[in-house]
Amino acid sequence: MKDAGYDVAVFAGDGTGPEVVREGLKVLRALADGGPSPWHVREYAGGGQYFLARGREWEPEAEAAARSADAVLVGAVGWPGATLPNGDLAGRALVLGLREGLDLYANVRPCKLYPGVTHRISGSDREVWSPKNVDLVIVRENTEDLYTPARGRLRRGGETEVAIDTRVVTRKGTERVVRFAFELARRRARGAPEDGARRVTCVDKSNVLEGCRYFRETFDRLGATEYPEIGRDYAYVDAFTQWLLRSPEHYDVVVAPNMMGDIITDLAAVLQGGMGFASGANVGAEHAMFEPVHGSSPKHAGKNRVNPFATFFAVEQMLRWLAERHADGGLARQADRLEAAIARTLAAGTARTYDQGGTATTSDAGDRVATAIREEPR
Numbered sequence: 063m064k065d066a067g068y069d070v071a072v073f074a075g076d077g078t079g080p081e082v083v084r085e086g087l088k089v090l091r092a093l094a095d096g097g098p099s100p101w102h103v104r105e106y107a108g109g110g111q112y113f114l115a116r117g118r119e120w121e122p123e124a125e126a127a128a129r130s131a132d133a134v135l136v137g138a139v140g141w142p143g144a145t146l147p148n149g150d151l152a153g154r155a156l157v158l159g160l161r162e163g164l165d166l167y168a169n170v171r172p173c174k175l176y177p178g179v180t181h182r183i184s185g186s187d188r189e190v191w192s193p194k195n196v197d198l199v200i201v202r203e204n205t206e207d208l209y210t211p212a213r214g215r216l217r218r219g220g221e222t223e224v225a226i227d228t229r230v231v232t233r234k235g236t237e238r239v240v241r242f243a244f245e246l247a248r249r250r251a252r253g254a255p256e257d258g259a260r261r262v263t264c265v266d267k268s269n270v271l272e273g274c275r276y277f278r279e280t281f282d283r284l285g286a287t288e289y290p291e292i293g294r295d296y297a298y299v300d301a302f303t304q305w306l307l308r309s310p311e312h313y314d315v316v317v318a319p320n321m322m323g324d325i326i327t328d329l330a331a332v333l334q335g336g337m338g339f340a341s342g343a344n345v346g347a348e349h350a351m352f353e354p355v356h357g358s359s360p361k362h363a364g365k366n367r368v369n370p371f372a373t374f375f376a377v378e379q380m381l382r383w384l385a386e387r388h389a390d391g392g393l394a395r396q397a398d399r400l401e402a403a404i405a406r407t408l409a410a411g412t413a414r415t416y417d418q419g420g421t422a423t424t425s426d427a428g429d430r431v432a433t434a435i436r437e438e439p440r
């Protein structure tokens with residue numbers, strides 16, 4: 063446990079980012095009520111809107127602040143018309159830049175359906191997507207693959223124009239994320255809903271791509287030698303998209319290269335009630351950044367309307383990561399309290415925002431969860 067408390071660098075970012083982050087911090091404060099607060103929260107400006115106003119992506123001291131903080135919380139980045147001179151998304155520094163700069167090699171996306179949450183095929187007579195069947199975590203490689211910043215354009219503008227992205231898959235990058243997935247499977251309490259077995263599923267396109275062949279070979283080698291007690295399972299990414307929707311109960315931990323992981327994690331979000339519930343942890347050896355992954359939704363911005371639960375889950379992921387890193391049992395206890403309060407609020411159905419067919423506002427949802435936290439024993 064850190065005596066001095068925890069420094070959290072917060073980047074609310076664009077669009078609805080500030081609205082959901084405001085509720086996330088409300089919930090964090092509620093957890094500290096009735097006891098000493100371990101939190102030192104500092105907010106920094108940045109993102110696409112900041113870029114349009116100031117000509118740079120974030121405050122000059124922001125990167126150093128993110129590096130020295132114990133954890134980073136990001137709201138959302140991206141704004142219409144906010145593009146860097148090279149065509150990249152303005153605000154990328156806050157997400158892709160931190161992943162690269164802080165070497166946050168594992169993107170951890172839990173996908174759990176809580177009782178009281180509806181999804182788009184709710185009400186069907188098949189019970190496949192019931193809460194008891196959806197409880198998996200996707201671990202996405204987060205620093206290389208097609209996201210390697212080695213790309214460009216040749217013969218720009220002419221008929222012979224060429225656009226190039228380079229797919230890089232390294233031994234170091236693959237081994238560390240594969241180990242991360244197996245370690246996570248080892249720690250998970252219940253295994254896959256289908257049979258309670260601990261398993262890691264490797265999702266790739268190794269029937270075609272060399273990088274994927276290497277990824278799967280590495281998965282097999284490390285799994286067999288270092289994690290023989292954990293089941294190994296395989297899926298080509300195209301087939302996986304069907305299997306995930308048909309039989310989510312089969313999955314415990316899933317590991318995938320970056321680009322494919324980006325796609326399947328959003329697909330998986332449908333199972334958990336939509337992007338309004340999807341949070342992600344970006345984890346490295348020394349640093350971590352936590353985010354709701356829904357983006358800035360410009361059309362809803364400023365309306366106090368969007369679902370803040372993804373941010374509550376991001377805060378929960380942050381508490382669990384800090385608790386483990388600093389062997390802080392008190393913080394682990396607060397993470398359990400937060401999850402219990404979230405689960406109780408969702409089950410009661412009193413904080414349903416528009417995406418869930420409800421009328422609660424963003425701040426109503428934050429108030430309900432904060433109240434539920436205060437009712438949970440400390």
Ligand code: IPM
Nearest residue numbers: 139140157158324327342355
């Ligand atoms: C995600 C997002 C990002 C990504 C975007 C915002 C660059 O889609 O975190 O999944 O592509 O990784």
Ligand code: MN
Nearest residue numbers: 324325328355
């Ligand atoms: Mn994505």
